[in-house]
Amino acid sequence: MASWPHQRALWAHRYHKYTHIAGKYWTFALKYLRIQWLKRQAGNRPFIAIILSEQMGDIIACEPVAREVRRRHPDGYIIWVVRQAYVDLVRHHPDLDGYLVEKCPSERVHLLRAGVFDQVYNLHISHRKCKYCPEDPVNPTADQIGLTFDNYYHRGDLLYMFSQAAGLPALTADPKMYIPETIRRQVAALNLPDRSIVIHCQSSHVARDWPAAHWNQLVRWLLDTYDCPVVEVGLQPVVTVRDPRFRNLCGQLSLLQTAEVIRNARLFIGIDSGPAHMANAVGTEGIILLGQLFDFVEYMPYSGRYKRGEGITILNNYGHPCAELPYDWVQEAAWQRLGQPKLV
Template sequence: MTKGPTFRELWTFRYHKFTHIVGKFWSFAVKYLQLRRLKSRLGNRPLVAIILSEQMGDIIGCEPVAREVRKRHPDGYIIWVVREAYIDLVKYNPTLDGFLIEKCPGERVQLLRSGIYDKVYNLHISHRKCKYCPEDPINPIADQLGVTFDNYYHRGDLLYIFSQIAGLPALTADPVMYIPESARQAVQSRNLPSQPIVIHCQSSHVLRDWPASNWNQLVQWLLATYPYPVIEVGLVPTVTETNPRFLSLCGQLSLLETAEVIGKARLFIGIDSGPAHMANAMNTDGVILLGQLFDFVDYLPYSGRYKRGEGVTILNDYGHPCAELPYAWVQEATQQRLGQPKLV
């Protein structure tokens, strides 16, 4: 028999819920006043909001939306509404005038209801609620198109679908990442080896992951077969290799520093995750490991170069999760990308 929450757990949740909701209304009021002051300075320039606040890969993949919106509003003051963790993904985009940090989906609903924006391009699917707030975020265009969390990957890649639910044409452009000089210098100061093979092994969702034993075996084979060093990026390390030509930078890089490292790679090997979208946007050749994700069997998240199959090998044992992807497939695809092995 499953036990319910304890008295302490219940009141802890209620405390966090209360403080979050109070903070949401305060944050909404502050941002509303800031946006009102901004609009008073803009004169006749419309305030245009692009709303896609979370999921690293989604934001990277949908970068072309900013360029499309700029074409439609050449004189507009365009901001991207984003969660704090992902600010750097939009902060340096030259087609944007700024960004707004979103506290939670409940706050998003409050700002939309206020009518503060002159034009909104909402890339969110309906009904992804805050765990504390009562507001239910709705995207009428997504609902009209019948796009839900249960079927969106059946309609196409992230950019193709999200641009449509924002009220734009179905976009297919190549995503771009904008790396500031500060991030380039930070990476350069590490004196990393040139032409590394960069790997990313662990995502935010276990269904996307490949076994650690396979990653360790792959790294050992790479180091024994090719002259290239191997660098692991991400938050949590997976590979335990002690070879001096292997380097773990997990948890040591910012988002844009990670993108810069990937951009200098000889090859990127990774699961479906934010860094894979970085590799696509940085024009880095890749081997990408996919697998069944919930009810999505035959799906492709990427637009642009990776969607066209340029410089990438997409591996998917259809009907099986990524964890069951045969090791031999990954090794063979990697060898095809790197060319004839050269013994170290």
């Protein structure tokens, strides 16, 4: 007989599963009605969906898709289908008429089957399922070109790959972020020192991370060597250095506030993550730490200026995970980017 903790975990899983599935059908019905209302508001304009609901870096990298879709459909009513956590990444885009919040990939399957969109640009690779729902999301265009989770980084950067998955040409444009004036004023009110070094140390996947001891050593060296303050952004802090010129903003900023902090930085140093894509999109010089990710040894996530090598140093000890990237490589790259120190 199963133990009580096992039984409790089983029933908790069943509760979350069935409440999620019931909620999915409810939100699908509401969104179906909302889309029909939006279509009436749009009149004769074609109703067009761009679908890329997650992850943060993917959405930022694929921003040029909105501009390309607007170019192709100048009179279209264009919305971006996105998860709630990433709404701000598309909310202010001048080429979008709106956005639709996705509950889960299965809900998206039902919306597509309902035929509510006149044109769909689906940037997702097939078979990224909801953990509770039985539906298996499929993107026939991605399947037709043989794009899978096992080979996607062998095919090019995120924009280059996902634009083709949507049936568009392989796009190569520089990504942009649209930061409203209200956000800029909010960040200005933080009174951060000018020209800070901004670091981001922890991603959503441990395979992308660099050791905490190295980050602490790097921050201590930066503060001892340069007169630049250092600011850490992200969800969870990694750096434990105590110094009046070090500022921990982890967990305190919205996505767009984080992008604005990075935009104002003298230099961004980080692992492959959403904030690294922000740095590329807002024009900040960067040092990006890469390493082997699954079977991907030599890969390039970024399009635009980072891919062209403009204002960027990308470090990759090929064949080794990011955790094994030598500390000296990062320190040397920072030295090269920051130049002759003012403090010795």
